[in-house]
Amino acid sequence: MPRPVKRYAFIHAKLRTRLSKMLSSDLLEQMIRAHSLQEAVQLLRGGAFDIIESVYSRTGDLKMAELELLKREIRLYTEVESYLDDELLRFLRALTARYEIENLKNLLRLWFDRNVRGRSIQEAAGYLLREKIHFDLNIEAVLEARDIETVLEALASTPYAQVIAPHAASAGETLFPLEVALDHFYYRMLVEETENLEPRDRRIARRLIGVEIDLQNIGWLVRFKDFYKLPLDEALPLMIPFGHNLDQQTLGEAYGGQSITAVVAGLIKKRYAALAPLLSGAGGEQTSRLVLIERVLSEIMMLEVRHILTGYPFAIGIVLAYFILKKN
């Protein structure tokens, strides 16, 4: 059996089945229009997300249901890992690091709330994911830490300590630089792992990851410019490199001169003509413009994913597509 088929046939079948169980837009629409949370959650009963209804019925706590869902997803990826080997396994582990990094960000935010803002974290601490994904985040030690140095000590056995250490000085005022550093670390790690993939897989992975980075950068651009009013020389280094369509120069020009909407419009015109009608409502106040841009970006990602799903089935695309669709 050819290697790609041997490698991907089972994973492809498994993830395709999972994709088919994703919530339809009809059901999502019904849930949004439900008159109460109970009624919205009830709609999930008997379906692929039955676990949300089940946990909510038992605890009345939607966050517990979300946590359970997250655990289930991570278990799925762990299961998929068991079917992979070599560079694919390393790549998937890099992908799943996203969950760990998000969990770490939540943990740091709780620490910040308690130690810097002096808020109670009694309730929120219970919703942290305590299962180990790749590294032990030493959650209790971080939560107990009185200062950022103690946090770094607690995270010493993970690669994340070195990532956030250079930004420790700002931790007394804001976590923003730490979080950006973690995002940079994630994408850098991901892109590095693509170098070990076979050429076809590398091409697909670089494209999808690059598009995701583009969308992340555009989203940040809008926020930095319109909401945080950061100057260009502070904002540009925060952009993630390795984008597919937008390089640093374009981002800089967008930030410095043109409106972000124009950048997005240019991107659509060049690469995603089918989405042009979506931008017809651009303009108006900042928040609605941001919402519109985010929607357009989401559609761009969906277009890329659909393109992958209709392409060659025995490649890394199915794994990435599943990750992205789940995230969105």
Next chain:
Amino acid sequence: MIFTTPMKQLVAVVLEPDVDNVTRELLRQGVMHFIGIREIASDWTAKLGEVAPLVSAARIAETRKRIENFLRIIDRLPVSGGGLNLDKLSAVDLEETNKALDKLASSLQGRRERQKALQQEILKLEDIQRQLELFGDIGTGIQARSQYSFLTIQAGTIQQSYLEPFGEALRDLPSVHLRYQDDNQQATLLVITMKRDDAAVSKILDKFGWADVELPQAGGMKPEVAHELDGKLKTLKEEQASMAAEVTRLVTDRQAWLEELWANLRMNELYTRIQSFFSKTAKTVVFSGWLPASRQQELEKALRRASQNRCYLEWHQPGELEEVERRSIPVKFANPRFLAPFQMLVENYSTPEYGTIDPTPLVAVAYLIMFGLMFGDAGHGAVLFLLGFLGTRLYRGAREGVRNLLRLITWCGASAIVAGVVFGSYFGLPWFEPLWFNYHGIVMGRGGGTGFVKDIYSILLITIYFGIAVIGLGLFLNWINLTVKREWLRLFLDKGGLIGGWMYAAGIYTAFYFVSHSYKELPPGGVLFWLLGLPSLILLAKPPLEFFLPHGTHGGHGIQGSPGARPAKRFTALTPVDFLMEWIVEMLEIFSGYLANTLSFMRVAGLGIAHVSLMVAFMQIAAMVGNGGRFTVGSYLVLIAGNVLVIALEGLSAGIQSLRLNYYEFFSKYFSGAGTNYTPVSLRSQD
């Protein structure tokens, strides 16, 4: 049964005061497949106005689904049909209904909020429990704060009168406090809190005059503390469960009210849906639709009664209406209940066009024969039969699709039993003499043939004959369909038409001639010309005829253009080249397609042979596992496992291959599948 149910079209005009009664009667009868009156292409229909309902069916449906959602909490789902009583139909006030449902939702949400609050408490205590498990000895924890623990354990005294407010104050923090002993007016307590709450805890301790004490006995108190924690957690979880039970009770108490509301909403929804097809003039209402011809009299009587004979009813046969496209006439299957599984197979493929052949009974025969030939073992068939039969009994409440699948398995089992008896195979063993020939014996080269069936090639030949019969039948059915549809050009000149049949028959004759002459000789040239050459030349006329004939419509007389004919094009210098290319492609399709379709039936033999081979293999493995030729327990286990595997794998395989042969080799010859499903609006409607 062979053709779809004859339908009739009704165009009705009633007076506006009678609309309500007429609508109720239409709903009660539940036989009309409504069409928009404007679908009847005519000058007058365009001048009609629309009947605007007071409340849209969509809004009613939304509220109805809301009620279904509540009822799902108690695993109740109302079902359309017998439970709906039109006499109880009354107007709906959606606003009031939704207000009442909002009140119920609010009650439920209140319970959920309480559950959530309890969950917060549980999380806090579980936090402590997690930390406590890291502790070796509580006594050590009091004396020296372990760097590996995140608990603060303190022993001290407070006045007994402060015990209750002290407990209340600690309630908001994750904590456990044990009353160790009482002395004079002082209570000695062991307090365990999270280290991160030290500041808040210190304030509380100071407030109540806490005094630290030595508690050497604390060393053995870990189980006691753990027990205290377990007890607290258990209490909280029980309270949480009782809240969940209360949610169920709240809905159960209102079940009758919800079901009554649901029924009224459902009837109103269907009522409104019917009226959405009405059009009106100043004083009348007009509507139209299709129904089975057999229900005409009953509906007419009912409508005249409802309108006190103040109505005009016009009935039409499909053939009378030139402007009506055959594919827009709804199709109702007319099959007996026992053919339901095979009707399901047909419906999964598509709906036949009105007036054409309903392939259900033919699929039943073909499918079962194919399955039997591929899975011919009486023992295995008996297992399938039992599984299917028991399944239909045990899962009476399952969806119709699941029940039909179980019935299909029962039928397949019966077919396999018959085939097993015919071929003398019972769980792979020759317990009885075969009625025809010994399949196992022939496959294993041990003889057992009879008549012309001598070896594997004979078995392959049987399946080819079977394939020829199926394809031939398909062609014949296609001619009937094309005649019914009056598509004369396709009847004569299509690859599925008479010319195609001529060429197929000729191809079969030629092939058998070639084989019978040791693969060395074809029929004489003159014969070949009449068999294959002449029809090929006749087919050359098809592209120009399609090009020049006007784009045909269904019905009418004389030669019609095929429905797939292109709209009128300009004739250019290259057009004859197009004709030639189309002819070449058609020739290739006919020769290669029919050959492939016929040879495809050899898979029937292939799977049958595989079935035998697998059973023989398992027999041999069982013998190897045995003791000197005698079967041991291990041997029987191997046989059982082998039989289970063969039943599962081969059963699935045979079922799928039979379906494929029906869909691809059989249906492709005659089944157009462009029909519209008959979906009357009735109290039994499910959507």
